[in-house]
Amino acid sequence: MKPALLTRNFCIIAHVDHGKTTLSDRLLEYTSTISKRVMTDQHLDSMDLEKERGITIKMHPVTMNYPAQDGKIYTLNLMDTPGHVDFSYEVSRSLAACEGALLLIDAAQGVEAQTVANAHLAFAQGLKVIPVINKIDLPSANLELCMRQLEDILTIPAEEAILASGKSGIGILDILEAVVTRVPPPRWTDYPTTRMLVFDSKYDSYRGVISHVRVFSGTFKAGEMMMLMSSEQKSEIKEVGMFHPGMVKCRELGPGDVGYIVSNIKSVEEIKVGDTVTHANKPAADMLPGYKEVRPMVYCGLYPLESDDYEKLKVALGKLRLNDSSLIYQNESSVALGFGFRCGFLGLLHMEVVQERIRREYDVEIISTYPSVVYKVTKHGGDISEVDNPVNLPDPASILEISEPTIKASIHIPNEFLGDILTLVMEKRGSCEQTTTLDGSRVMLSCTLPLNEILVDFNDRLKSISRGYGSMDYELGDYRPSDLVKMEILVNGDPVDAFASIVHRSKAEGQGRALCEKLAEIIPSQMFKIAVQAAIGGKIIARANVREMRKDVTAKCYGGDISRKRKLLDKQKEGKKKMKQIGRVSIPPDAFIQVLKTNS
Amino acid sequence: MVQFPTAQEKAEPPLGLYVHVPFCATTCDFCAFYQTVPQGDAVARYLESVAAEARLVDWDGRRVATAFWGGGTPGLLRPRELALLGETMLVHCGGTPAEWSVELAPATVTADRLRVLKELGVTRLSLGVQSFQPGLLDALGRQHTAAQAYRAYELIRAQDFASVNLDLMFALPNQSDEEWRTDVTEAVRLAPDHLSTYCLTFEEDTALWVKLSQGKVKLDANKEADFYLRTWELLAAAGYAQYEVSNFARAGHTCRHNLNTWNMHEWVGLGPSAASQFGGWRSSNPANLELWLAETAAGRRAMSDRAELTNDLLAADSVIFGLRMNDGVSVPRLQRRFPTPRWKQAQNFFPQLLLEGLAVATPEGQLSLTPRGRLLADAVGAEILEAFAEPANAAAP
Ligand SMILES: Nc1nc2c(ncn2[C@@H]2O[C@H](COP(=O)(O)OP(=O)(O)O)[C@@H](O)[C@H]2O)c(=O)[nH]1
Ligand code: SF4
Ligand SMILES: [Mg+2]
Numbered sequence: 001m002k003p004a005l006l007t008r009n010f011c012i013i014a015h016v017d018h019g020k021t022t023l024s025d026r027l028l029e030y031t032s033t034i035s036k037r038v039m040t041d042q043h044l045d046s047m048d049l050e051k052e053r054g055i056t057i058k059m060h061p062v063t064m065n066y067p068a069q070d071g072k073i074y075t076l077n078l079m080d081t082p083g084h085v086d087f088s089y090e091v092s093r094s095l096a097a098c099e100g101a102l103l104l105i106d107a108a109q110g111v112e113a114q115t116v117a118n119a120h121l122a123f124a125q126g127l128k129v130i131p132v133i134n135k136i137d138l139p140s141a142n143l144e145l146c147m148r149q150l151e152d153i154l155t156i157p158a159e160e161a162i163l164a165s166g167k168s169g170i171g172i173l174d175i176l177e178a179v180v181t182r183v184p185p186p187r188w189t190d191y192p193t194t195r196m197l198v199f200d201s202k203y204d205s206y207r208g209v210i211s212h213v214r215v216f217s218g219t220f221k222a223g224e225m226m227m228l229m230s231s232e233q234k235s236e237i238k239e240v241g242m243f244h245p246g247m248v249k250c251r252e253l254g255p256g257d258v259g260y261i262v263s264n265i266k267s268v269e270e271i272k273v274g275d276t277v278t279h280a281n282k283p284a285a286d287m288l289p290g291y292k293e294v295r296p297m298v299y300c301g302l303y304p305l306e307s308d309d310y311e312k313l314k315v316a317l318g319k320l321r322l323n324d325s326s327l328i329y330q331n332e333s334s335v336a337l338g339f340g341f342r343c344g345f346l347g348l349l350h351m352e353v354v355q356e357r358i359r360r361e362y363d364v365e366i367i368s369t370y371p372s373v374v375y376k377v378t379k380h381g382g383d384i385s386e387v388d389n390p391v392n393l394p395d396p397a398s399i400l401e402i403s404e405p406t407i408k409a410s411i412h413i414p415n416e417f418l419g420d421i422l423t424l425v426m427e428k429r430g431s432c433e434q435t436t437t438l439d440g441s442r443v444m445l446s447c448t449l450p451l452n453e454i455l456v457d458f459n460d461r462l463k464s465i466s467r468g469y470g471s472m473d474y475e476l477g478d479y480r481p482s483d484l485v486k487m488e489i490l491v492n493g494d495p496v497d498a499f500a501s502i503v504h505r506s507k508a509e510g511q512g513r514a515l516c517e518k519l520a521e522i523i524p525s526q527m528f529k530i531a532v533q534a535a536i537g538g539k540i541i542a543r544a545n546v547r548e549m550r551k552d553v554t555a556k557c558y559g560g561d562i563s564r565k566r567k568l569l570d571k572q573k574e575g576k577k578k579m580k581q582i583g584r585v586s587i588p589p590d591a592f593i594q595v596l597k598t599n600s
Numbered sequence: 601m602v603q604f605p606t607a608q609e610k611a612e613p614p615l616g617l618y619v620h621v622p623f624c625a626t627t628c629d630f631c632a633f634y635q636t637v638p639q640g641d642a643v644a645r646y647l648e649s650v651a652a653e654a655r656l657v658d659w660d661g662r663r664v665a666t667a668f669w670g671g672g673t674p675g676l677l678r679p680r681e682l683a684l685l686g687e688t689m690l691v692h693c694g695g696t697p698a699e700w701s702v703e704l705a706p707a708t709v710t711a712d713r714l715r716v717l718k719e720l721g722v723t724r725l726s727l728g729v730q731s732f733q734p735g736l737l738d739a740l741g742r743q744h745t746a747a748q749a750y751r752a753y754e755l756i757r758a759q760d761f762a763s764v765n766l767d768l769m770f771a772l773p774n775q776s777d778e779e780w781r782t783d784v785t786e787a788v789r790l791a792p793d794h795l796s797t798y799c800l801t802f803e804e805d806t807a808l809w810v811k812l813s814q815g816k817v818k819l820d821a822n823k824e825a826d827f828y829l830r831t832w833e834l835l836a837a838a839g840y841a842q843y844e845v846s847n848f849a850r851a852g853h854t855c856r857h858n859l860n861t862w863n864m865h866e867w868v869g870l871g872p873s874a875a876s877q878f879g880g881w882r883s884s885n886p887a888n889l890e891l892w893l894a895e896t897a898a899g900r901r902a903m904s905d906r907a908e909l910t911n912d913l914l915a916a917d918s919v920i921f922g923l924r925m926n927d928g929v930s931v932p933r934l935q936r937r938f939p940t941p942r943w944k945q946a947q948n949f950f951p952q953l954l955l956e957g958l959a960v961a962t963p964e965g966q967l968s969l970t971p972r973g974r975l976l977a978d979a980v981g982a983e984i985l986e987a988f989a990e991p992a993n994a995a996a997p
C-alpha cells in the first residue's frame with residue numbers, strides 16, 4: 001500500500017463554461033491517464049444531456065499518477081462536481097472527499113455567481129483553494145481585473161493565482177505541481193477506526209449498487225462486513241476498486257484512497273450520499289461530518305400524454321430512481337390529465353433533467369403540471385404540516401399561517417441592468433440586502449426571494465434583461481410566513497384540479513387572469529356560454545369566456561340523410577366519451593396539455 | 601292528466617315514396633350521393649328492378665301522399681324511360697300523389713322530358729342551379745352553364761308546374777359576400793316558388809374533401825355563419841319564408857314530402873341507396889347498382905343499416921330533426937305519439953336551450969330554435985341524442 005502522504009484529493013470548481021471539463025481533460029492527458037487517441041472531447045461529461053447543457057450532473061472520479069518535480073510519484077484523485085445549485089448537497093459531499101480545490105476563473109469573464117458560491121462551499125469544507133485564471137489565451141483576457149476580483153470578492157491573495165489555458169495547455173504543469181505542494185495530504189488518517197465517505201452511488205443491472213467512496217481511515221477489502229452508519233445496515237463488501245479512469249478492481253482501499261465498492265446492497269436509496277461506511281465488527285464512534293437527508297424542494301405532477309404510456313412512465317421513473325435517490329414519486333390522478341405521478345425534485349434543474357431524460361431515454365411523451373414548492377402550514381390548533389400539492393391544502397378557515405421557502409440569491413450583472421433587475425426582484429416579491437461593486441462595470445446583488453417565484457421564468461428573465469450577461473446562484477434560505485392562498489381554476493363553475501395553485505395573494509389576480517384567458521382560448525368553442533374563472537375560497541377574482549360556437553348545422557338533411565346524420569351524432573357522442581368532462585363541458589384532453597405547455 | 605289524440609293525429613299518417621335514380625353524366629366535386637355513369641343496358645335493368653322492388657313492398661292498401669324522385673340525375677332518363685318509371689310507380693300509389701317532386705339538372709331539361717313529367721302528374725320541379733356565376737360553377741365541377749340554367753327555368757315555367765324550386769349553394773371556396781348576394785338576387789328575380797340554399801358541405805369521399813384535406817381549401821365556420829344569416833335576411837325581405845335550415849318558400853309552396861320526413865312519418869324508398877322508414881323499420885338499399893339489382897332479384901329489399909323504429913328512437917329523432925324546422929316541435933304532441941320514459945331527461949335539457957337563448961317555447965309546449973340555435977342544430981341534436989340515450993333512472997348510480 002502506498003503511503004497516504006503521496007495522495008492528493010482535489011476537485012475543480014468553476015462557473016459554467018469557465019473551462020472545467022477542458023482543463024480536466026488536459027490533466028488526464030498530461031498524466032497519461034488517458035491517451036490522446038481515445039480522448040473524446042470532454043471526457044468526463046458522459047451524458048449527452050450534460051454536454052448539451054454544459055452542466056455536469058453526476059460526477060465521476062479519476063485517479064491519476066503524477067511524477068512530481070520532487071522525484072516522487074503522487075496519486076492524484078480528481079473529483080468532478082456537478083455545477084448546479086440543485087445539487088449543492090452532492091457538491092458539498094464531493095468537496096468533503098477532497099483536501100483541495102482548483103477554482104477556475106475565465107480570464108475574459110471574471111468572477112461570476114457560481115464562482116463565488118462554489119468558493120464559499122470549498123472554504124466551508126476547509127479545502128485549500130488554488131485559484132486558476134483560465135483561458136488566458138483569449139485576446140479579451142483581463143488578468144488584472146481577475147486578480148483584483150480574487151482579492152476583493154474572494155479574499156484570496158492574487159499572487160497565488162496560476163495562469164492557465166486548458167485549451168492551449170498553458171500552466172498545466174504548474175497546476176499539477178500546485179496540487180502536490182499546496183493541497184495537504186489526506187486528513188483524518190489516524191482516526192482509530194475505519195471510515196469512508198460515500199459521495200455517489202450508481203446502479204448497475206449486473207452488479208447492483210456501485211458506490212463511489214473516499215477512505216479516511218483504515219482499509220476496506222472484499223469479503224469484509226461493512227456497516228452504513230446512518231442506518232446501521234450491514235452488508236458484505238463484494239469488490240473494491242479504483243478509476244483509471246475505467247473501474248479497475250484492487251485488493252484494498254486505504255486511507256486517502258478514492259475508488260468504488262460493490263456490496264450486497266440492491267438499491268441506491270439504501271446507501272445514501274454523505275453516509276459514512278465503517279467496519280461492522282469494529283464500528284466507528286462518529287460519522288464523518290456533514291451528512292444530511294436530502295429532501296425534495298420542488299414538486300410537480302408528471303402525466304403521460306397518451307394514457308397508454310402510463311406503465312412506460314412508471315418504469316422510466318423506477319429506472320431513473322435506481323441511480324437517483326433524490327428523485328421521489330408516488331401515484332397521483334387528475335380529472336384533467338388522468339393517471340400519473342407526483343414527483344419531488346431537488347430543484348428546477350433536477351426537474352428539467354429528469355423530464356428530459358424520460359422523454360429521450362425512455363421515449364415517453366409527458367406533460368408536467370405547474371411546479372410547487374413545499375409549504376409549511378400551521379393550523380389553529382398548532383399542527384404543522386408540509387404541503388407540496390395545492391390539492392392537499394387544508395381548509396383556509398383552519399389555517400393560522402402558511403410559510404414558504406426562500407432562497408438567498410447572488411446575482412451578478414453589468415451595472416447598466418441594475419435598475420431593471422431590481423424591478424424584477426421586486427416583482428418576484430424579493431428584497432435586495434446588499435449591492436457589491438465587483439469592478440467598474442459589474443455589480444453583485446445579494447437578494448432574498450421566495451423559491452416559488454423563481455420556479456418558472458426567473459432565470460430566463462434575468463438572462464433576457466441582462467442580454468445574457470447576468471448570472472445567478474442561490475442557496476436555500478429559511479421559511480417565512482407569507483400571505484399565500486389557494487387559487488382554483490373553474491370551468492363553468494367546476495374546478496379543474498390540474499390548474500390549482502398556491503400563490504401569493506398579490507399575484508393571484510394577474511396569474512388567474514392570464515390562466516383563464518389562455519384556457520378560454522384553447523378550449524374549443526362551445527354551444528353554451530362557458531366561463532373560465534379563477535377563484536380564491538369561492539370568490540371569483542378573474543374570468544374569461546370560452547368562444548361561443550357559431551355554426552354547427554348540416555345543410556342537407558332529407559330522408560336518406562337521417563340514418564347517416566344519426567350515425568354522425570352517435571359518433572360525436574362517442575367522441576365525447578374520450579374527452580375530459582369538467583361538469584357538462586367536454587374538453588379535449590390536449591387542451592389542458594396545451595395550456596400547461598404554453599405556461600411552462 | 602290524460603291527453604286525447606287530436607283529430608289530425610287520428611287521421612291516417614301520410615306516406616311518402618322516394619325513388620332514387622342513380623345516374624349522372626359526370627361526378628360533381630361536392631357530390632356524395634350514390635350515382636354512376638349509365639352504361640349498356642343499365643337503365644333498362646334499373647327500371648325493371650324498380651318495378652320488382654315496388655312489388656316487394658307490403659303497401660297494405662296505403663295511399664302515397666307525396667312522391668319524390670331524386671338522384672343522381674332523374675333528368676338523365678330519356679322521355680320514354682321517365683314515362684315508364686312514372687307508370688311503374690303509379691301502380692302502387694293508389695292515385696296520383698298530391699305532391700310529386702322531381703329533381704332536374706339544368707343540362708338535362710328539355711321540352712320533351714317536361715311534357716312527359718307534366719302528363720304523369722308531377723307537381724313540383726327542383727332545378728339544381730347552384731350558382732349563376734361561371735367561375736363558381738366551375739369550382740363546383742358542375743356540367744352546366746348559367747345560360748343553360750336560365751333556359752331550363754324558362755322551359756319549366758312554360759309547362760306550368762304547380763311549384764318550382766331552385767337549388768343554390770353558398771360558402772363556396774373563395775366566394776365573396778357580394779357574389780352570393782348576386783346569386784340570391786338573381787334567383788329571386790326569376791321568382792321561383794321555393795328556394796333551397798345549401799351551405800357547401802365537405803362530404804367524405806368527394807373531390808372537394810380531398811382538396812380540403814390537402815389544405816387547398818379551408819373551412820371557416822364564422823364565414824359560413826355569416827353567409828347563413830345573410831341568406832335568411834335576404835330571402836325574408838324578398839318574401840320567401842324560411843321553414844327549415846336550408847329551405848324557403850312562398851306561401852303554400854313548402855315541400856310536404858320533406859316536411860313529412862322531418863316529422864318522422866313513413867316513406868318507402870326505391871332504388872339503390874334509397875332509405876326507407878316503413879313498417880316498423882328504418883333501413884337502406886345498398887349504395888351500389890349491381891348489388892341492389894341482385895338483392896331485388898333475390899326478392900330482398902332495404903336490408904342495410906336496419907334500425908327498429910322504437911318509440912325511443914322516434915322520440916329522439918322527431919325532436920332532433922323537428923327542431924331543424926322553423927316551426928319546431930310540439931313537445932306534448934310528440935310525447936303522445938312516441939311515449940317513452942326518456943322524455944324526462946330531454947325535458948331537463950330543454951330549459952337550458954331557452955336559458956341560453958338558443959330556443960323559445962310557447963305555453964302550449966311548441967319548442968323552436970332561434971336563429972342562433974338553428975345555426976347550432978347539430979350541436980343541439982347531439983345533446984338531445986345524449987339526453988335520450990339512457991333511460992331516465994340509469995343516469996344516476
Ligand atoms: N479560448 C479558450 N477556450 C476555452 C478554454 N477552455 C475551455 N474553453 C472553451 O470554453 C467552453 C466551455 O468549456 P468547458 O470545458 O466545457 O467548460 P465547463 O462548463 O466549465 O466544463 C468551450 O467552448 C471550450 O472550448 C481555454 O483555455 N481557452
Ligand atoms: S348531378 Fe347531382 S347527383 Fe349527379 S354528381 Fe352532380 S350533384 Fe351528384
Ligand atoms: Mg463541463
